[in-house]
Amino acid sequence: MMKSGYTLTGLLVVLLTLGVIGCTDKTGDNPTRAEVGEQGLVTNQSNHTFSIFFSTAKDPGFKPIRVYLPPGYDLSGGGIRYPSLYLLPPFRSDELYYFEHGLAAVADRLIAEGKIEPMIIVTLDGRSHLGGSFYTNSACQGNHFTALFTDTSFQEYAAPGTESLYPDGGVLMYEAEATITRIDDIFRTFDDPSRRAIGGVGMGGYGAFRAVLQTDLFGSVSAVNAPLDFDGNGSGGFLTLLDEVFINDFGAIDTAEGDLEASLILSASAAFTPHIAAFDIDSLYQDVFGQRTFTFSVDDTLTDDFRSFKAEYNIHLPYDSAGARHDYIWDLWMENNIANLYAVADPAIAADFMTMNKLLVSSSDAVFHYGEQMTAFTGFLGSNSMTYQTQTFNGTDRLSATANHYLYDLLEDILIFHSNNLNPTN
């Protein structure tokens, strides 16, 4: 009886113990909804609008800029300095482009997670009246590059017959601070290339590389699906795009805004080969401001007469009416190719470019055949033993692999890359 009692007691203890063990709460370590951390401040255009001065009056004089200030930025005027990152938008995009794709939220999260250094991020409007400035100085579209990166003064002649209205006999002097200088004046940034970076998507990536080859302002550069090698190793890139745009009839090019590829070619022509000669020439595309009147003709005698001239909206296309490449115009385009800009760069800048950290992000579905250009440019960097790193991204069956579609995800890689390269010099 005693033995049965012990047996019974033991069995009951075992059963109860097992039951208790089985009822423990294991949800304590469950992941939970992320708390909204400290957020950065985004300044809008009403507070910080900077003018980009044009030598012509074709575009509005004021181009808005948007600035992300990291959490903890002291608006009262004191506080520490921050490194800065400039992000240039692609074709037909403005200062909202990166923010629409989640720049502020991504930056806030990465700073909170300790994955990037707190930084000031500047975005701006890269458009022109034809869609995109390509961040160049152009008699047709205005001096976007100078306005952004170069403190400058320049002169302009008054229209004939109006000289008496101006001082100095009709010679107009303009002085303008570069956008980058204005940013450094207003915000607590470092005026130090090692603490300043630049990147861009598409046309913005081209602008970023152009900036690092024509200034000594930046310490790292990135580009996503950008036109960095115009002929894509000789027969691709823009050449492929030009074939597609002019495939049917050179004279019947669809220049409506809905034709994205044609608009890009017109913008690039305005950026790289504006008409600056003082005589009527063929191979000319005339766009009267506010109208769409186009005529074409062919001229093989165009020379590079850069006599000062207040140009109209005339640009030269790199193809003729027979659909053949216009070599002279195309050569002018190629002078703007990144490889050529490197070849003619200041030796010190060229030397820095060799070792500067560069991030190239590309995909198979890049628009405008930029994927071919990225591949070719990677080859150029590799064959010249330059420092760079590459990254690819894929799409899904629902969303093709374009920079626009996946910028939200790419921003994390871009910000981390630049943060890792924003190294203090002291």
Added chain:
Amino acid sequence: MKRATVTILCLIFTVSLALPAWGGGMGIWGVGAKAKGMGGAYRAVANDWSAAYYNPAGLFYVTDNQLTFNEVITNYQAKFSPSVAYGDYKVGFYEGEIYNRYEILTNPTLGGYFKLPVKGTDFVTGLAIFQPYDMNMSWQMFQSLNNSFGLPGQQIEHNFDAVAINWIGAFELMENKLSLGWSVGFLKADLVYGGFFLRPNPIDPEASYYDHVASRPNDLITQWQRSDGEGFAPNLRAGIMFKPTPRFSLGASAALKTTVTVDGDALLYYYMPDIPDFYNVNDIYQDSIFTIMSSGSRYQTETTFETEITLPTQLAAGVAYQVTDKLLVAGDMEYTMWSDFKGYKFEYKFAADPITRSTALDEWFKQNLSVPVNWKNTIKGSVGLEYLHTDVITLRTGYSADQSPVEVGTMNPSFFDPGLKHSFSLGLGLNFENVTLDFATQYIKFDECTESGNVYLESDGQTDDIVDNIAGVYSGSVWESIVQITVRF
């Protein structure tokens, strides 16, 4: 000599609708402390009130009146580690191990039966109420990437209960050898299903503003719905018991497929992308598509719903052998045709008014949602033994292995049944003159199962472009303890 009695058996159970006994698919792991202590190998035994579930034919051989009180305590610890990606990209699932909502579920049950001797033919009859189906699963595992509103507390909430109210009976074909039994009635089903759906952004890819409002992470829009309803369906079970010798018995039972139409109320939330820069620039009209698709709003509507639920045919058989006067061994096999169960298709009855202030996207907002499954038929095997240690103490133990009906590649935490389930049970019975105390503890272990990729399942031959599985690693266990007191008179 024929038994000149009509025995009326009244089996009365008070069954909580939260009966925590979810088993394979949405079936339960059996009823009763004695049966569970033997791993559920009870179809050739079926010698107490639980025969109404295991094998109605066994009721004929119950010789005394009984009153039973039963308390079941259950805690199931389902574990899930999401690894969801659409292409190479995250969509908002938490990272790390997640356990389902912690609950200690208790279910008190009171039952019994008694005989009323009436001169007549040889059969027994009565009433039975029991719960053959149960699912109870709640999770929090997701945060939308493009909307600051959080999903409701139980982001996934799946509670399905089906209670059978059956007329039962049994009669003998061969004296002391062969009996047949039936359990016929209706099933009352209660369904609460809450879950979130990642729906493709409806904006036309050719629209000029498509890249502004439908690029990552706004290519997917989160919608959450909770449907709460009930329905009724016929329920039919039958059984046979054959005792070729006094020590050896064979039992078999079948439950037929039935379809229940559940209807009730539904609450739907739509979590629209939050794109303040686009919204602030383009917010011309509150009713515009621009506003709807970039405001970060949470739209809400209440409506009614209906869905059909098909519950499967189940065939089972068992053997029992009294090895010695003290030792009984038993074994069961069950075959459940879970391929008949197709999940849920919620058909809403929306009002005519648009859900937002615009009719532009109303068709998208008023789309029916479905939770389709692609289940397969399953086999479960059980073995158990009962040992009369003394006149007072009875020991029981059992094991069962139960296949999962869920096809790999189609798993979803709301229908949590990954991998093979191994069940181990221990039981103890204390027999006194007119009172029996029975205890059982059961541990069910799910094999770990890894789900990868995204699958679009069909509902009524169509897909809705919503991924139906959730990739990740599934595992878990269930602990169940039962205390039962039976008074015989």
